[in-house]
Amino acid sequence: MPMEHSLLLASTASEAGSRLLGVVEVVAAFLAILAVIFLVVGRVSGRAQRPIALAVCLLPALVLVAVGLVIPAIDTIVNSFKNQQYLGQQHTSFIGFDNYRFDFTDSDTQRTLLNTLQWLVIVPVASVAVGLTAALLLGRMRHTGIWKTLIFLPTAISFVGAAVIWNYVYDAPVQGGPQTGLLSRIALAFGWHNPPNWLISSPLNLYLEMIIMIWIQAGFAMVVLSAALNAIPDDIIEAARMDGASGLTLFRTVQVPMIRNTLVVVGTTIMIATLKVFDIVFSLNNGNFNTDVLARQMYGDLFVTNQVSRGSSLAVILFVVVLPLVLYNIRQLRRERATR
Numbered sequence: 001m002p003m004e005h006s007l008l009l010a011s012t013a014s015e016a017g018s019r020l021l022g023v024v025e026v027v028a029a030f031l032a033i034l035a036v037i038f039l040v041v042g043r044v045s046g047r048a049q050r051p052i053a054l055a056v057c058l059l060p061a062l063v064l065v066a067v068g069l070v071i072p073a074i075d076t077i078v079n080s081f082k083n084q085q086y087l088g089q090q091h092t093s094f095i096g097f098d099n100y101r102f103d104f105t106d107s108d109t110q111r112t113l114l115n116t117l118q119w120l121v122i123v124p125v126a127s128v129a130v131g132l133t134a135a136l137l138l139g140r141m142r143h144t145g146i147w148k149t150l151i152f153l154p155t156a157i158s159f160v161g162a163a164v165i166w167n168y169v170y171d172a173p174v175q176g177g178p179q180t181g182l183l184s185r186i187a188l189a190f191g192w193h194n195p196p197n198w199l200i201s202s203p204l205n206l207y208l209e210m211i212i213m214i215w216i217q218a219g220f221a222m223v224v225l226s227a228a229l230n231a232i233p234d235d236i237i238e239a240a241r242m243d244g245a246s247g248l249t250l251f252r253t254v255q256v257p258m259i260r261n262t263l264v265v266v267g268t269t270i271m272i273a274t275l276k277v278f279d280i281v282f283s284l285n286n287g288n289f290n291t292d293v294l295a296r297q298m299y300g301d302l303f304v305t306n307q308v309s310r311g312s313s314l315a316v317i318l319f320v321v322v323l324p325l326v327l328y329n330i331r332q333l334r335r336e337r338a339t340r
Contacts, residue, residue, distance in 0.1 A: 076315050076316060079309050081099070081309075082309045085309070086306045086308060087302075095309075099310050099313035100317075103313055109314075112287075112292045112294060115206060116275070116294040118206065118210075119210060119293060123214055123270065124217075124268075124271045126214045127214050128263060128266055128267050130214060130222075131217075131221025135222050135225045135226035138222075138226065139226065139230070148222065148223070148226070152219035154218075154219055155217070155219040157216065158279070159278075160279045163212060163279060163284050166211075169181060169183050170198040172184060172197035181198070184198070199284055199285055200288075201289075203290065205289055206290065209281060209291060212280050213277060217273065217274075224262060224265075228259040232254075236254065240253070265329060265332050268328055272322055275295070275322050278293070278296050281295075295318065299311070301314060
């Protein structure tokens with residue numbers, strides 16, 4: 001047994017060493033190519049120097065964008081009009097918009113689209129509301145660093161890590177087992193003698209999963225909105241108070257209009273992150289019990305159930321929804337930058 005263990009360790013170490021050597025070779029080759037390119041560019045002079053320098057700077061980035069983004073996007077769009085079932089399938093044929101027609105008529109996919117729409121509406125609104133409330137309350141306090149850190153801390157946690165943490169909160173005991181879930185313990189403390197299994201109780205489980213995303217994004221919203229509120233000139237606030245505005249009136253008539261662009265940017269940014277939500281749903285119950293979302297079903301169609309073309313059509317739908325939000329976000333950022 002010790003001999004087998006030693007052989008296994010030796011084999012593992014050898015494999016790790018070979019992989020590390022391969023990585024070192026690739027990095028060394030890349031650096032050598034860069035050194036040759038910069039050496040050639042450094043020797044060029046005259047009118048050709050600027051075009052060659054631009055080409056050296058832009059060409060690698062353009063190649064990476066084309067290989068990593070443009071070509072796969074085009075391939076996905078083309079696949080969405082085919083009847084491809086598994087990756088690498090050679091013989092496929094075009095079937096037009098049949099995959100899209102299926103997406104909008106199939107009952108399960110319709111539920112997935114409806115769930116995604118609810119995520120898209122509830123999570124950004126709730127995250128911005130919680131972040132803005134925290135920014136306003138903390139703005140009136142002293143020594144707020146520790147509180148802002150605690151609220152922002154979930155933003156640094158991965159979605160999978162957050163799902164694991166909240167899984168302990170939503171945990172329900174097996175029949176006759178000990179009660180370990182925090183939410184169930186709170187329910188029992190308030191007199192709810194038979195709390196449900198939270199993660200399989202539809203539609204409650206859908207909104208409980210949204211709470212995880214709100215918990216993650218509220219800190220981001222708080223930090224950005226707090227900076228926007230602090231950037232409002234003091235003379236404007238003082239002038240509004242001299243005119244009789246205070247409390248809710250000051251917030252509604254002065255502060256919100258002054259940070260409107262920031263609110264829009266934060267909301268659309270959280271929308272984009274929400275549309276791509278996959279990890280939370282996958283980690284908690286893999287989209288079962290009526291909690292599936294577009295990104296999770298796209299993954300399932302592509303890599304689990306061998307429906308590549310249907311998964312590609314869902315990816316295109318997701319792209320079509322995200323693209324206007326990204327463009328609008330860029331436009332708002334440019335407008336806000338121009339007003340400064």
